[in-house]
Amino acid sequence: MPNDVIVHVVDDDETFRKSLTFLLASAGYSVCAYESALTFLALLPLPEKACLVTDLRMPQINGIDLLLRLRALDIEIPTIIITCHGDVSMAVQAMKAGAADFIEKPFKDDVLIRAINRVASQGDPIATTAERNTVKARLRQLTEREQQVLAGVVEGLQNKAIAFDLGISARTVEVHRANMMAKMGAHNIADLVRMVLSYNGVARPRINP
Amino acid sequence: MSARHHESYPRLPTSTFVADQDRLHHIKRIFDLVPNALLLLDQAGNIAACNAAALAFFGYSEHELVGRDVDFVWQATATDRHAKPHVAACSELLTGIARPKNGEIFPAALSFVADTAAIAPFTSAMLQKLPRESDSVHQVRQLQAELAHMARVTELGEMAATLAHELTQPLAAIANYSQGCTRLMATTGDTSSTQVQEVLSEITRHALRAGDIINRLRDFVARTAGDKSVEHVHQLIDEAMEITLLGTGSSRLSTEYLLEAKRDRVLVDRIQIEQVVMNLVRNAVEAMEGAQRRNLRISTKNGTDDTIVVEISDTGAGIEWDETLFHPFVSNKPRGIGVGLAMSKRIIEAHGGNISARPGAGVGSIFSFTLPLLERPDAK
Numbered sequence: 001m002p003n004d005v006i007v008h009v010v011d012d013d014e015t016f017r018k019s020l021t022f023l024l025a026s027a028g029y030s031v032c033a034y035e036s037a038l039t040f041l042a043l044l045p046l047p048e049k050a051c052l053v054t055d056l057r058m059p060q061i062n063g064i065d066l067l068l069r070l071r072a073l074d075i076e077i078p079t080i081i082i083t084c085h086g087d088v089s090m091a092v093q094a095m096k097a098g099a100a101d102f103i104e105k106p107f108k109d110d111v112l113i114r115a116i117n118r119v120a121s122q123g124d125p126i127a128t129t130a131e132r133n134t135v136k137a138r139l140r141q142l143t144e145r146e147q148q149v150l151a152g153v154v155e156g157l158q159n160k161a162i163a164f165d166l167g168i169s170a171r172t173v174e175v176h177r178a179n180m181m182a183k184m185g186a187h188n189i190a191d192l193v194r195m196v197l198s199y200n201g202v203a204r205p206r207i208n209p
Numbered sequence: 210m211s212a213r214h215h216e217s218y219p220r221l222p223t224s225t226f227v228a229d230q231d232r233l234h235h236i237k238r239i240f241d242l243v244p245n246a247l248l249l250l251d252q253a254g255n256i257a258a259c260n261a262a263a264l265a266f267f268g269y270s271e272h273e274l275v276g277r278d279v280d281f282v283w284q285a286t287a288t289d290r291h292a293k294p295h296v297a298a299c300s301e302l303l304t305g306i307a308r309p310k311n312g313e314i315f316p317a318a319l320s321f322v323a324d325t326a327a328i329a330p331f332t333s334a335m336l337q338k339l340p341r342e343s344d345s346v347h348q349v350r351q352l353q354a355e356l357a358h359m360a361r362v363t364e365l366g367e368m369a370a371t372l373a374h375e376l377t378q379p380l381a382a383i384a385n386y387s388q389g390c391t392r393l394m395a396t397t398g399d400t401s402s403t404q405v406q407e408v409l410s411e412i413t414r415h416a417l418r419a420g421d422i423i424n425r426l427r428d429f430v431a432r433t434a435g436d437k438s439v440e441h442v443h444q445l446i447d448e449a450m451e452i453t454l455l456g457t458g459s460s461r462l463s464t465e466y467l468l469e470a471k472r473d474r475v476l477v478d479r480i481q482i483e484q485v486v487m488n489l490v491r492n493a494v495e496a497m498e499g500a501q502r503r504n505l506r507i508s509t510k511n512g513t514d515d516t517i518v519v520e521i522s523d524t525g526a527g528i529e530w531d532e533t534l535f536h537p538f539v540s541n542k543p544r545g546i547g548v549g550l551a552m553s554k555r556i557i558e559a560h561g562g563n564i565s566a567r568p569g570a571g572v573g574s575i576f577s578f579t580l581p582l583l584e585r586p587d588a589k
């Protein structure tokens with residue numbers, strides 16, 4: 001197995017942590033699991049090439065705090081955030097705090113494994129040139145309105161708020177949004193945010209291709 | 210028009226042709242026919258005249274009332290006590306107590322019109338029965354019961370949100386384990402058990418789908434708009450049916466599809482609409498348990514107002530229609546919660562459609578819902 005990277009899993013829920021460890025191990029990774037951010041932080045610095053998969057909502061230190069602490073300690077470790085559905089704005093916050101990617105629970109294994117391989121091999125969240133070009137081409141297909149709606153969605157805004165900002169009806173936003181998602185080939189918001197953030201490769205999503 | 214014909218109409222007297230006597234009589238008649246209790250008060254606040262309704266209101270005869278102070282039959286409550294009807298300004302509504310002859314006092318409001326400009330100034334007072342305190346208590350009780358019911362519904366929503374959160378963990382764990390197993394079997398090159406591999410991928414599929422449903426449920430109870438996408442209603446029906454008829458023992462069930470709508474493109478939350486179809490179909494199947502003939506029919510057609518109409522008919526026991534059918538917790542099934550229809554109604558209305566029920570032709574019932582069709586995407 002070509003997986004020389006060690007995956008560190010941080011999740012306070014034992015059931016989920018164990019199952020994720022099993023999944024990653026069966027995919028050929030070496031896995032270390034921790035029940036809290038503190039136990040993980042106590043082990044730093046890590047000797048080998050590593051990747052971090054952490055839950056977003058945890059008691060005491062949550063995923064975002066963990067990212068901020070790592071940054072303060074000047075430790076670079078590519079991080080994937082596992083979120084629950086509906087946590088989009090928190091997930092975007094995590095991406096801005098330096099997370100390379102985020103994935104909604106429950107997920108297909110290849111989605112996670114592809115994400116791990118990508119971030120671990122490159123050591124940074126920026127997508128491959130080919131991927132960037134695809135995203136760029138898709139962004140070009142959007143109408144101006146669709147781009148505006150996309151910007152709102154990626155900020156974690158609800159349709160109503162986007163409608164208010166743009167001075168159009170919520171129903172019109174829904175239509176633009178559905179078309180935009182189809183054109184971008186995004187299955188859900190997580191997908192979309194990932195694409196846009198990885199395309200820009202910076203904290204704040206900018207939409208102009 | 211002939212003169213005879215003209216005369217055959219009973220005519221109201223018009224002022225030009227009627228003697229004063231007639232007019233007075235006429236006004237008195239109107240006064241008597243008014244359904245509200247009316248009192249005419251003189252300047253001193255004494256009752257000068259009263260109508261038939263007033264006599265019934267207080268249970269006195271006319272001669273017992275005329276000449277009496279208004280206090281005799283009605284008194285303002287403490288706050289209004291300063292306000293004697295004949296001295297206060299026009300048209301105020303005063304609350305007070307009526308004292309009928311039988312002694313059973315009851316709350317009554319009095320409003321009045323004073324004509325001070327007339328040669329003989331008078332005040333006319335109109336009385337109105339107020340709900341008794343016990344009536345109000347009854348109303349409050351009813352409201353409280355409704356509130357408690359609402360709280361139950363809200364609680365159920367919160368419960369569902371918590372439940373959704375709690376269920377995501379084990380579901381995600383199931384998906385992880387089954388996917389891990391699939392990978393293990395693939396790496397060990399174990400080809401002997403393709404059946405096990407198939408089962409594992411089914412487990413994964415169902416765990417992920419359950420997760421999907423729960424996520425939408427969470428959107429729904431949080432009342433955030435779920436992800437809407439452009440969908441074809443006929444496709445949603447197919448998918449929903451596939452899931453619902455699994456394990457309903459549908460062998461003795463004949464299912465007929467009449468998907469005749471020419472246009473079926475809608476902008477909806479796919480899982481929610483599938484949920485509605487599932488609820489209605491499940492109800493239909495349940496209603497046909499033990500029935501001789503078990504025919505389920507699903508039909509669609511386009512409405513006149515750019516909608517698609519979906520109808521689900523059964524040959525079951527039929528419904529006793531009343532408006533509470535779509536209220537939560539209405540169920541006559543031993544294991545039913547009674548949320549299926551209430552939830553469906555909320556979903557359909559949130560999508561700008563309608564849901565209704567009616568008896569079928571001869572037997573069974575028909576549940577029908579509409580959804581607005583998607584206008585052309587670039588239309589503003």
Ligand SMILES: Nc1ncnc2c1ncn2[C@@H]1O[C@H](COP(=O)(O)OP(=O)(O)OP(=O)(O)O)[C@@H](O)[C@H]1O
Pocket residue numbers: 488492493496523525526527528534539540541542544545546547548549550551574
């Ligand atoms: N097709 C039908 N034929 C006859 N009665 C029906 C039909 N659909 C609904 N009903 C009546 O309406 C009631 C409410 O239906 P609803 O789906 O809301 O709740 P339920 O089926 O009893 O429970 P659940 O919450 O599990 O769905 C049912 O108990 C049944 O009496």
Ligand SMILES: [Mg+2]
Pocket residue numbers: 488491492545549550
């Ligand atoms: Mg039901």
